Amino acid sequence: MSAVQSPVPVADGAYKKRRRRRKTGKNVHEAEAEVEVEVEVATNGIKRQNKKTKFCDDDEESEKEHRVSEEHTDVNEEAGDVFGNDLGKDVIKNASDGIKDSKGKKENVTGHIKSSSKRHQPKVVSLDSDDDDEGDFFNPKNVVSKSQLQARAQALLDIRQDLPIYQHKDEILRHVNENSVTVIIGETGSGKSTQIPQFLMDGVSNDKRQIAVTQPRRVAAATLAKRVSEEHGCQLGQEVGYQVRFSNITSAKTKLKYLTDGMLLREIMIDKNLSKYSTVIIDEAHERTVLTDLVMGFLKQLLATTRKKDLKVIVMSATLNAKLFSEFFNNAPVLFIEGRMFGVDNYYLTESTDDIVDTMIRAVVQINNGEPRGDILCFLPGQEEIDNAVATLTSISSQLPREAPLIVACPLYAALSPQQQLRIFDKLPENKRKVILATNIAETSITVSGVKYVVDSGLRKVKVWRHQLGLSTLLTTPISKASAKQRAGRAGREAAGGKCFRLYLESTFNESLPLQQESEILRNDVIYPVLTLKKLGVDDLLNWTWLEYPGKESILLALNVLYSLGALNDQGKVTSVGEKMAMLPLPPQLSVVLLTAIENGVLAPVLEIIGCLSVDNLILNVNGELRDEVNLKRRQFCPLGTQWGDLILMWEYYQVFKENKLRNWCKEMFFSYKGFKNVERVIHQLKQYVRNITDNNSGDKTDIGDDEDNETTQLSNNTKDIPMILKSFLKGFITNVAVGMPDRSYRTLNHGDLISVHPSSTLFGKPNVDAIMYIEYVYTSKGYARTCSSIELSWVQEVAPHILGASRTSLHQ
DNA sequence: GAGCACTGC
Numbered sequence: 001m002s003a004v005q006s007p008v009p010v011a012d013g014a015y016k017k018r019r020r021r022r023k024t025g026k027n028v029h030e031a032e033a034e035v036e037v038e039v040e041v042a043t044n045g046i047k048r049q050n051k052k053t054k055f056c057d058d059d060e061e062s063e064k065e066h067r068v069s070e071e072h073t074d075v076n077e078e079a080g081d082v083f084g085n086d087l088g089k090d091v092i093k094n095a096s097d098g099i100k101d102s103k104g105k106k107e108n109v110t111g112h113i114k115s116s117s118k119r120h121q122p123k124v125v126s127l128d129s130d131d132d133d134e135g136d137f138f139n140p141k142n143v144v145s146k147s148q149l150q151a152r153a154q155a156l157l158d159i160r161q162d163l164p165i166y167q168h169k170d171e172i173l174r175h176v177n178e179n180s181v182t183v184i185i186g187e188t189g190s191g192k193s194t195q196i197p198q199f200l201m202d203g204v205s206n207d208k209r210q211i212a213v214t215q216p217r218r219v220a221a222a223t224l225a226k227r228v229s230e231e232h233g234c235q236l237g238q239e240v241g242y243q244v245r246f247s248n249i250t251s252a253k254t255k256l257k258y259l260t261d262g263m264l265l266r267e268i269m270i271d272k273n274l275s276k277y278s279t280v281i282i283d284e285a286h287e288r289t290v291l292t293d294l295v296m297g298f299l300k301q302l303l304a305t306t307r308k309k310d311l312k313v314i315v316m317s318a319t320l321n322a323k324l325f326s327e328f329f330n331n332a333p334v335l336f337i338e339g340r341m342f343g344v345d346n347y348y349l350t351e352s353t354d355d356i357v358d359t360m361i362r363a364v365v366q367i368n369n370g371e372p373r374g375d376i377l378c379f380l381p382g383q384e385e386i387d388n389a390v391a392t393l394t395s396i397s398s399q400l401p402r403e404a405p406l407i408v409a410c411p412l413y414a415a416l417s418p419q420q421q422l423r424i425f426d427k428l429p430e431n432k433r434k435v436i437l438a439t440n441i442a443e444t445s446i447t448v449s450g451v452k453y454v455v456d457s458g459l460r461k462v463k464v465w466r467h468q469l470g471l472s473t474l475l476t477t478p479i480s481k482a483s484a485k486q487r488a489g490r491a492g493r494e495a496a497g498g499k500c501f502r503l504y505l506e507s508t509f510n511e512s513l514p515l516q517q518e519s520e521i522l523r524n525d526v527i528y529p530v531l532t533l534k535k536l537g538v539d540d541l542l543n544w545t546w547l548e549y550p551g552k553e554s555i556l557l558a559l560n561v562l563y564s565l566g567a568l569n570d571q572g573k574v575t576s577v578g579e580k581m582a583m584l585p586l587p588p589q590l591s592v593v594l595l596t597a598i599e600n601g602v603l604a605p606v607l608e609i610i611g612c613l614s615v616d617n618l619i620l621n622v623n624g625e626l627r628d629e630v631n632l633k634r635r636q637f638c639p640l641g642t643q644w645g646d647l648i649l650m651w652e653y654y655q656v657f658k659e660n661k662l663r664n665w666c667k668e669m670f671f672s673y674k675g676f677k678n679v680e681r682v683i684h685q686l687k688q689y690v691r692n693i694t695d696n697n698s699g700d701k702t703d704i705g706d707d708e709d710n711e712t713t714q715l716s717n718n719t720k721d722i723p724m725i726l727k728s729f730l731k732g733f734i735t736n737v738a739v740g741m742p743d744r745s746y747r748t749l750n751h752g753d754l755i756s757v758h759p760s761s762t763l764f765g766k767p768n769v770d771a772i773m774y775i776e777y778v779y780t781s782k783g784y785a786r787t788c789s790s791i792e793l794s795w796v797q798e799v800a801p802h803i804l805g806a807s808r809t810s811l812h813q
Numbered sequence: 814g815a816g817c818a819c820t821g822c
Binding site for chain 2: 216217218244245260261262263265266287289290291381382383384413414415439440441443444445460461462463474475476520528583584585586616621685744745756757758759760764765776778780781782784786
């Protein structure tokens with residue numbers, strides 16, 4: 001069975017052009033003109049084509065003008081003329097495809113926000129530099145004088161006042177004042193994330209409480225806080241600050257705080273009433289991360305009870321989902337704000353193909369030969385496709401027509417080292433054109449400047465949790481319309497004339513792409529959410545205020561897992577172990593490991609291994625000729641890891657790093673220096689949590705030796721007790737054991753399924769061991785166990801006596 | 814026998 005579906009049949013580089021037209025506020029239904037579009041194809045064997053296509057006004061990507069009714073007027077889509085003109089109908093359709101579905105249903109739509117000419121674009125700062133040794137993204141070191149700050153703020157004020165949103169300050173404030181929940185829909189570039197919080201801050205200067213603005217990503221929280229502090233004319237961390245994991249740049253003076261939604265959830269666990277906040281703004285709600293969903297569920301609950309009168313909630317989202325949010329918060333009013341994106345023309349294939357990389361390359365070559373200057377951003381599903389495309393483009397670039405710019409292909413995905421990632425920001429000479437081949441990382445997380453052309457495969461990889469099977473699979477699937485739009489928008493950030501080439505049929509876009517991606521809470525297991533709810537005393541999980549109900553099966557599975565981990569008792573109440581697990585900033589399984597390690601007296605090494613597991617892309621992949629050489633060099637540091645597998649291997653690497661902390665050593669070994677620095681921060685943070693936990697248990701004190709010269713006997717005595725370290729892990733990953741079979745395969749202990757050691761494991765390619773324990777199971781082309789350790793089967797019985805007997809039968813089938 | 818998308822505490 002192939003995991004890769006190719007839903008977007010693609011042809012060899014022939015595009016149908018579809019002009020997108022900017023609306024002017026006149027009758028938008030006026031024109032259906034025909035234009036001749038010439039598409040010149042220059043690769044070998046591809047014909048030159050002339051295509052006639054429609055010039056139509058079904059405007060998905062271009063700037064929109066949202067006209068809306070007087071406040072609280074019910075808008076019926078069928079009755080567009082409540083607006084007094086044809087626009088009304090279109091506004092609703094554009095404003096939210098969700099609303100489009102609800103024919104005849106009522107919507108509260110308020111506000112009218114117009115456009116103006118200049119654009120607002122906060123400076124993009126690369127935070128991924130390998131030189132960043134500091135824990136904080138931004139931390140003001142050199143204090144600037146008050147007058148300098150104010151001069152800067154005054155300069156920025158001109159830009160701010162030119163934003164469309166600025167003209168509607170009073171209107172926005174009025175709606176927020178009159179409603180406990182307001183939904184604000186705004187496109188990229190509308191300035192909603194920077195301006196609305198400031199409006200509120202100016203409006204409630206006598207309130208001692210804070211305004212919180214949540215973001216799904218840490219970098220976004222930090223970047224926004226920095227920008228807004230400048231606009232506000234203060235030092236970052238004074239009136240305006242931010243708080244994310246590992247950095248809290250706030251002070252007693254802070255009125256406006258940007259934070260990640262995970263951070264706010266943590267604050268909810270400490271103070272259910274969020275009493276220090278007057279207003280909570282949920283930004284980027286359309287991304288529908290698990291954490292954002294949970295926060296919204298809690299806010300709804302809070303508004304229904306204790307904070308009914310004095311808490312203001314604002315949900316901010318891109319154009320989709322207005323209906324979902326509005327209905328969830330008891331038909332809260334919806335405000336629309338116009339964005340500042342330039343129009344992007346979309347092109348589609350006229351014929352389908354099954355080789356996405358090949359088609360991508362043809363498209364790039366075609367653009368390079370025929371289109372004016374401007375970088376090309378390509379979206380591909382994964383690393384493999386990107387590496388292939390980069391290799392091909394690099395090899396053919398010298399054979400391209402001399403008059404065309406020279407193609408410089410740059411890969412971009414998370415597993416690349418920071419240095420490699422930074423290549424996308426290089427300035428190139430006139431005669432070269434940058435072609436960035438990226439995963440989804442370029443859709444939201446990394447913004448590249450200079451992009452004028454986007455080539456979109458229409459695919460992405462998604463991790464899908466199958467609760468029936470209890471495992472996750474990594475699937476290549478079609479993106480959603482919302483995603484397609486977001487990707488296309490990357491060509492319209494800086495100038496007009498951007499183009500997006502979609503490597504699928506227009507009918508595929510219209511008819512088969514889903515409106516938006518399935519939310520994360522439906523795709524993932526809900527072990528962490530369920531534990532969080534239990535910790536907060538929610539007993540009736542099935543009837544909790546879920547923004548989207550994850551399903552009974554999924555919840556029951558989570559309850560089962562939590563029960564077997566000891567987090568819940570027979571009655572489904574959270575145990576003292578469960579309480580601790582909920583507070584630890586770790587996945588529940590790793591929390592169990594950590595707590596077990598305390599009992600087993602192997603806390604120090606286990607903490608270090610958990611630290612390594614918590615950091616992504618620590619040990620980088622090496623491709624090509626270097627691979628064997630690097631593997632050989634790495635091996636000299638890990639005599640134990642070679643024998644015991646990946647967990648111990650990581651630990652040995654970390655020991656070497658800890659000794660000298662050499663940047664060059666990391667570079668040579670293809671380890672991420674920055675990653676190891678992050679491991680240190682995780683360990684440091686976890687030690688603080690462990691100290692809190694053990695302090696609360698009087699008499700059961702564990703010295704965790706936070707600093708080097710304070711290492712106690714408990715730490716140093718047992719560090720080489722590998723079996724005890726691995727047994728601690730086994731406690732949390734007892735379900736992830738596979739037994740070595742005589743035919744060199746492995747079969748899982750609980751179901752007897754076939755499983756393979758992932759090629760990235762040190763155990764890969766070695767003779768079978770007695771049994772393996774793995775941290776993660778992924779199904780791609782087949783079932784793979786990642787991060788494997790060699791264990792003895794007898795340990796399973798030792799750690800969890802009930803497991804082995806029960807599963808014998810399935811093994812011998 | 815040969816390969817993982819992206820976040821968050």
